[in-house]
Amino acid sequence: MSLEKCKGCRDLSPGEMARFRAIEDAFRETTAKWGYQEVRTPTLEYLNLFTAAGTLTPGMLNRVYSFLDWDGWSGQRVVLRPDGTIPIARMYIDSPPKEVAARYSYVVNTFIFEETGVKARERWQCAAELIGANTAAANVELITLSLEVLSGLGLNGVEVRLSHAGIIQALLAGLELSHGEQDRIFDQLLDGDPDVLEKLKPDKPELVKTLALVLDMKGKSSGFLKNIGAMVGDAARLDKPLADFIATIELLDELGVNYQINLASGRGFEYYTGMIYHLFSGETNVGGGGRYDALVPQMGGRETPAAGFALYMGRLMELIDTDKPADAGILIRHKPGAAGAAFVIAGQLRESGFTACFGAAGGGYAWTLDIAADKAGFVLTNVAGGKKTTCRTPTEVLVQLGGNIVAEDSPT
Numbered sequence: 001m002s003l004e005k006c007k008g009c010r011d012l013s014p015g016e017m018a019r020f021r022a023i024e025d026a027f028r029e030t031t032a033k034w035g036y037q038e039v040r041t042p043t044l045e046y047l048n049l050f051t052a053a054g055t056l057t058p059g060m061l062n063r064v065y066s067f068l069d070w071d072g073w074s075g076q077r078v079v080l081r082p083d084g085t086i087p088i089a090r091m092y093i094d095s096p097p098k099e100v101a102a103r104y105s106y107v108v109n110t111f112i113f114e115e116t117g118v119k120a121r122e123r124w125q126c127a128a129e130l131i132g133a134n135t136a137a138a139n140v141e142l143i144t145l146s147l148e149v150l151s152g153l154g155l156n157g158v159e160v161r162l163s164h165a166g167i168i169q170a171l172l173a174g175l176e177l178s179h180g181e182q183d184r185i186f187d188q189l190l191d192g193d194p195d196v197l198e199k200l201k202p203d204k205p206e207l208v209k210t211l212a213l214v215l216d217m218k219g220k221s222s223g224f225l226k227n228i229g230a231m232v233g234d235a236a237r238l239d240k241p242l243a244d245f246i247a248t249i250e251l252l253d254e255l256g257v258n259y260q261i262n263l264a265s266g267r268g269f270e271y272y273t274g275m276i277y278h279l280f281s282g283e284t285n286v287g288g289g290g291r292y293d294a295l296v297p298q299m300g301g302r303e304t305p306a307a308g309f310a311l312y313m314g315r316l317m318e319l320i321d322t323d324k325p326a327d328a329g330i331l332i333r334h335k336p337g338a339a340g341a342a343f344v345i346a347g348q349l350r351e352s353g354f355t356a357c358f359g360a361a362g363g364g365y366a367w368t369l370d371i372a373a374d375k376a377g378f379v380l381t382n383v384a385g386g387k388k389t390t391c392r393t394p395t396e397v398l399v400q401l402g403g404n405i406v407a408e409d410s411p412t
Helices: 014-033 085-094 136-152 165-173 179-190 205-215 222-226 228-232 236-255 313-317 339-351 394-401
Strands: 044-046 066-068 077-080 102-111 122-131 159-164 259-262 275-281 284-291 306-312 330-334 356-358 367-371 378-382 388-391
Touching (some): 014 136, 085 306, 136 275, 136 284, 159 165, 165 179, 165 236, 222 236, 236 259, 306 313, 339 367, 378 394
Parallel strands (some): 159 259, 330 356, 330 367
Antiparallel strands (some): 122 306, 275 284
């Protein structure tokens, strides 16, 4: 019987892990400089965390991995987290910080069932949340922060595609549907069903036509947004979300950020209430985020504005360039009776910043260091050039390697 990994999951080779860590390192370093503090939430959460507040669409809830937690007490249903933001909101409510605005960063895996098993079922992301601020500056902070992380990975020219959940909801309100029906249509739009409006047969066919036209429009300026109210014919209900969106756009213009307004691009953000954005490197969607001001109060917390973003590590791993100069790794080989000396100098080399491993042979090393059984010294060989140098002490070895001396001279 062959042993196969679970469908939709992947093993990461050393090379892939190098790219994975490069993304993590760039993300952690950049977010820390912006004042974001790293946190972590459990892989398992109670199912009602994602159902009680209506925070996930039915399409998402039908694809979670859930099972009964038979712990002898609760017997509650738990899930492998399908989302990273909702557990952060729970943590914020459970342990509210003293700061007015909380800035969290985290690296997390999420799980979602995909029936074919071809697409990923376990997905890793680097994410950040800004809880407690509701301004255009807060929106732009998250956008520019995510772009800075991507730039640090060598991805420049990333396009920001902007939408606004509040505008979409205001447009749907004009159809005068029941609250439940309006929520259903909004959820279907976010689940990626752009044809849902064509399935409607309301009393206002012209409004449906106009709504579909607006959702299909694309623009690159705040002036584009100002025309939407006139097209719909009832600008009053759009005043607040439009003003919010325009303020964000104008600040992005001031900073020279490359963006495109596309109201239909809000897909995938179930609980978002305001600005939404996706990040594209070429045709690859590498991340996104937006504002979810209703989430914390929906979950039982106080009225608290919030926004965040996530970068999709699986997709980024396929795009980033990880070609680096050959590591100055050293392969240490020793004769019988010289094992103690080998361990001593290996420790000194590592303290000096080198990679030092034991072995009889192998590739991927810049140097080999042979230790004689008779303790006559060391033979250091440059693998690329084949040049051999005999050294009597660890200090001489380090001098040849260009490293810092970390131990007193001692022969083998």
